[in-house]
Amino acid sequence: MAELKLFRTWSSPFALRVVWALNLKGIQYDTIFEDLSNKSSLLLQYNPIYKKVPVLVHNGKPLVESLLILEYIDETWKQTPLLPEDPSERATARFWAKFGDDKVMLSVWNVFIKQGKDQEEAIVTAQENLGFIERQLSGKKFFNGETIGFVDLAFGWLANLLSIWEEICGVTLIDHEKFPMLSEWIQNFAGAPIIKESWPPRDKLITKNQALLEVYTSKEAPK
Amino acid sequence: MAKNDVKVLGAWPSPYVMRPRIALNIKSVNYEFLEETFGSKSELLLQSNPVHKKIPVLIHGDKPICESMIIVEYIDEVWTSGPSILPSDPYDRAIQRFWAAYVDEKWFAAMRGLRSAQGEERKAFLDQVTEGLALLEEAFGKCSKGKAFFGGDRIGLLDIAFGSFLGWLKVTEKVNGVKLLDEAKTPGLVKWAERFCADAAVKNVMPETEKLLEFSKVLAAKMKGAPPPKN
Secondary structure, three states: OOOEEEEEOOOOHHHHHHHHHHHHOOOOOEEEEOOOOOOOHHHHHHOOOOOOOOEEEEOOEEEEOHHHHHHHHHHHOOOOOOOOOOHHHHHHHHHHHHHHHHHHHHHHHHHHHOOHHHHHHHHHHHHHHHHHHHHHHOOOOEOOEOOOOHHHHHOHHHHOHHHHHHHHHOOOOOOOOOOHHHHHHHHHHHHOHHHHOOOOOHHHHHHHHHHHHHHHHHHHOOO | OOHHHEEEEEOOOOHHHHHHHHHHHHOOOOOEEEEOOOOOOOHHHHHHOOOOOOOOEEEEOOEEEEOHHHHHHHHHHHOOOOOOOOOOOHHHHHHHHHHHHHHHHHHHHHHHHHHHOOHHHHHHHHHHHHHHHHHHHHHHHHHHOOOOEOOEOOOOHHHHHHHOOHHHHHHHHHHHOOOOOOOOOOHHHHHHHHHHHHOOOOOOOOOOHHHHHHHHHHHHHHHHHOOOOOO
């Protein structure tokens, strides 16, 4: 029996991507929960450069970086494919996932840590980025079509963390009028059985993100 | 395949643009190279890459593909009769992709920082660059397993990702008066760099160091004249 271990934290949205991928494919694995303020020696051994979660260890060999781990999982276990077969569709999927991590995530986060005029500008940038994503959905249930795939998992944080930040700060970024398709995608994704059962407890997430937002907002405040 | 079926939008100094060109050369695919004018963006570029408005863009038939390493993987998946750019084993593929991402996100970011930094900040970036090269030297040993390239006998994904920065590495060495690739500290990489630059797929797209040095001065002048970046 192949040995598969996932190092994660209870809250990391990046580690959740790997949880979803493994669960969608029905793959058995062991979970090791890390405390990032006290990283295990195993984690540091497996991910010496970034020292982060998630780390997937397959038969003793470590894999790091969530999107790379997803590609590895898809190439190793062929059931319930995450990426399409056609090369140009694969390139498109990789493009949007990268755009999500490189640009969308930070631009959305900025909305919730900035204030006043800076926040107004941050909202414009974030909504421009989200506009690209909205148009990508163009009537499909998921970015992958009828079933959840690579890009859906990459944007999973939008279906959970975003509403938490919106609730804490009292700012709505994705409203149903401006982003009808994204709003519907959020419902569909968040409510999908495999996804729903793995969301971290909401009250714990609110407490954690409240503290996080306070720290970052005070860094951003004008001196 | 008709030549105008495959186009690369780019510019000769860009290491990112080199990547798809090397990949197409490996696959012996003819393509049209459409050079962007420095300082402006063509209509075609803005249409094909509306999200980032950046080069390179590969246009295959009527389909634009963006992001240099995504383009390289696309080329590998489409032109399957040529030599493979990625290994077949999923773990080896993951390792190649990991280091390619490291080169872009960490190592070259430090190289870019070096360009305009002064004093203590400059030393910090230089240390990061050198540490990165030590890691890459180790990775070279593991990936090449005694062969010529990170990809083995032939140039692969990581060779393309890292090798495309060699021109700018040489410019940085000249401008800063430092030796980054060094026979004592990074012997494997020194020999690899020579082999990479001499390879048939690379030779004609790797810019001459002198030409790149001249261009870097033009770039520096433009950056000084530009308004300070918003933080």
